[in-house]
Amino acid sequence: MELSVNSKVKKAIFLLWLLLVPPGLVLTYTFFPPQADINILDIIGFLALASIVASMPMIINGTPVFLIQWVSIAVFLRYGLFVEMITVQVSVLVLLLKLKLPKEGLFRLPLNSLMFFIVSLCSGLVYVSMGGKIEPNFDDGGNPIWIALAYAFFYYVLHQLIIMFFQRVVYKSKESYFGKDFVWESITTMITFPLGFVLYKLHLDMESSALILMGGPFASVALLLRAFSRTQVINEYLQKAAEIGHQLAEQSKVNEVTDLFLQKLSGMLPIDYAFVIEVQENDQLVMVRRIENGTVLPNRQFAMKKNQGISGTVWGTGKPVLFGTKKEWSHIVSSHVPDDAESILGVPMMKNGKTMGILVLASRRKRAYEKSLLIIVDILCSHYAIAVENARHYEQAKEESERCSLTRLHNYRYFERVLNREFNLLLQHSRERLALIILDIDHFKSVNDTYGHQSGNEVLRELASRIERIVGEAGTVARYGGEEFVILLPEATTKEAYNLAELIRQSIASWPFILTENIEGEKLSIKITASFGIASAPNDADDALALLRHADRALYVGAKRAGRNRVAAYVK
Structure with a gap:
């Protein structure tokens, strides 16, 4: 979605953040200061827990869900609005660093920071206006519990409304907001609401031990769900690779095979540049397809030897290469790779143990390709090499059947x-x-x-x-x-x-x-x-x-x- 946001909107977001968030934090500290006897180690513990939660989004049904609110509820009830704001802002920073935003997506940092600042401020003011207090006593029941629940509910609803507003106004998206992501986030948020109140109560009684008692199981569950989800994703990719292999085998022309191969890859991976390079019988590399930013361009002529450049390295070793940033591959001479590329994936196309060609994919994003996808692309390259060979034989047979063997004219x-x-x-x-x-x-x-x-x-x-x-x-x-x-x-x-x-x-x-x-x-x-x-x-x-x-x-x-x-x- 970042690409749909123009530069003027991005500049406006940065300016609005400067005008609202830093001064707003100062004013919040002035009017809603933390308690004088606050324990700094406890605050650091909460910050650490929030950072861990932010860095490990739970993947549920393929949808990443960032469950920060249960921690922020406990922090708010325990230490008040200012500490809750700081905790959430740190969580946002950790979360977006984890996502490895590309340069063009950096505006999301002030955008999300601004969103959570508004949500925290408005929710805190509503809590105070309803008579809510810091460190409420839930033992007697009654109003403190209902006010805290109202705070948590208002926090979530306001958060969703602002996201919906950004989707329409900032990203200009016309897709329905109430889709799978919304449903799963709503369900998991409601389920984890009680964790925030439990953490608050445990911390009152056990202090720092409560953070370990609650944070440990949560982190373990998040890691297990991520591992399970990653396995599911790999299985889905393997199924897709098998389907694509069948589709490639059905093509009768080499150009059709190459077009379909790159089309399917572009649907699976973030690709800004793609190069299909063929190894000819005279041990020369020839570029047969060059795509930049979705456009097929004339092929470049280049002289490349084994173990020279990215293509030559893949050719010489017969093994794939994966680079996450330009620093990792800039020392390798590669004349056909654009200067603004960051991530690069190079995979040999093998048939009967022989390298028939090389696929080079590049993205302007850093760390755009995961190691787990290497096996998928490797399988697809094997399917491609076989499909090209079959299509070439078919074209040759068709050409011979349509030509006069004596004059080489059409028959x-x-x-x-x-x-x-x-x-x-x-x-x-x-x-x-x-x-x-x-x-x-x-x-x-x-x-x-x-x-x-x-x-x-x-x-x-x-x-x-x-x-x-x-x-x-x-x-x-x-x-x-x-x-x-x-x-x-x-x-x-x-x-x-x-x-x-x-x-x-x-x-x-x-x-x-x-x-x-x-x-x-x-x-x-x-x-x-x-x-x-x-x-x-x-x-x-x-x-x-x-x-x-x-x-x-x-x-x-x-x-x-x-x-x-x-x-x-x-x-x-």
Whole structure:
């Protein structure tokens, strides 16, 4: 939520804290001073107990709950408003230090300090106005107990109202406040209310021993709950890792695998920078994906050797690295890691005991990654390495099934799919026009008969190369079959298709083809020609097959029968 708070609001919070909290503490000390016979060691004991409670939030159902109020109730009833304020302010400081706030979140310290100051002051004034006294006597029952209960209830309600106000005004959040966190905090606070009164009564009778008697079990329970919660979190992450592994395995393209992998990681970890680096066969590291602040950027070229830099260290050792602050890794040369990064997590991507790549994650926050998550990311990297390998094999097999092995052009299967797709776009008015060129080598059989089939293959390969160079990105080139080739041109007019076909025709007729594998055994230079047929949609055809048929008719009727080595357009 810190990112939604602009700098002006943060400055206003710091200014408001300066104007209210320090002067307010001085005035509170003036009007509500602590007792003259106060025991400083007891105060230190309460401060220590409050600090321990603040540093060990209880994790209940995945929700962190900071149970400070039961300690503050005992302190207030025992020593009054000023000591309670100091105790709570120290607790807030300890709590936020425990959370390791990033630089942009430091405004939360004065914000929470201000909130608890207002809650303490207002609750204390309400207690006094109801006739409440310091060190009330609960033995006789009656008003002292009810006034103390009213104080505790008002304290909690006011605290929640201020949090709700900050959520709406400071953080601009539109989420419902009365969610899971609110329910669990309310339940646990109500349950622990009696602890505050018990601690107060025990301290009256036992003094410092009461702090140990109450604080010890509470700290033990908090630690057990945290350990249990952490185990649950790790189990949930392991389940997520298994699910993500299945999702990665379902992807058939390498880019899709990488995108999904980083998307899932970003949902689990605080990531400002992510780099996926591949180890190539020549033992070179190549960056295949670079994401900064959620944006995919062009990959950087860098030369990295084993045991050099963060990536090289992971590569050389085959072990993950984890750094909590920039000081821990600044001595390692890493040209691709941004200067403002603090936390870094580097994990090898292993397959069959071999490092296939390296994942480097970075955050501007200090200590953003816990050691317990290393095993999760390591498992995900293994899933990723296998999924990439499978996707690469699939892409290679798909490419081979869609390519002519001789010319390396697309084959008719691929071309037919593209033709149908483009014609559907035309029918949906996403395309305005579509042009098709079919060309056939003139007297190609005589080339095979005279020079051999190997020479015929040389002609086909060279012809395919010339067509691809001329067409470029303007259309799709495919081998239609035998010595026939097709060119599909989206958004091209009949005239534009005619001009392109004429350019190709001239490149074939004007420049000889060199034969090195002919049956004569000598290097030969021959000339060939080709004939072209053109049809366009929607003018000439209402469906994909009609477009092919009409272009083919133009080829044989308009070009072949008219003498060959020419371009002809379909005429209805």
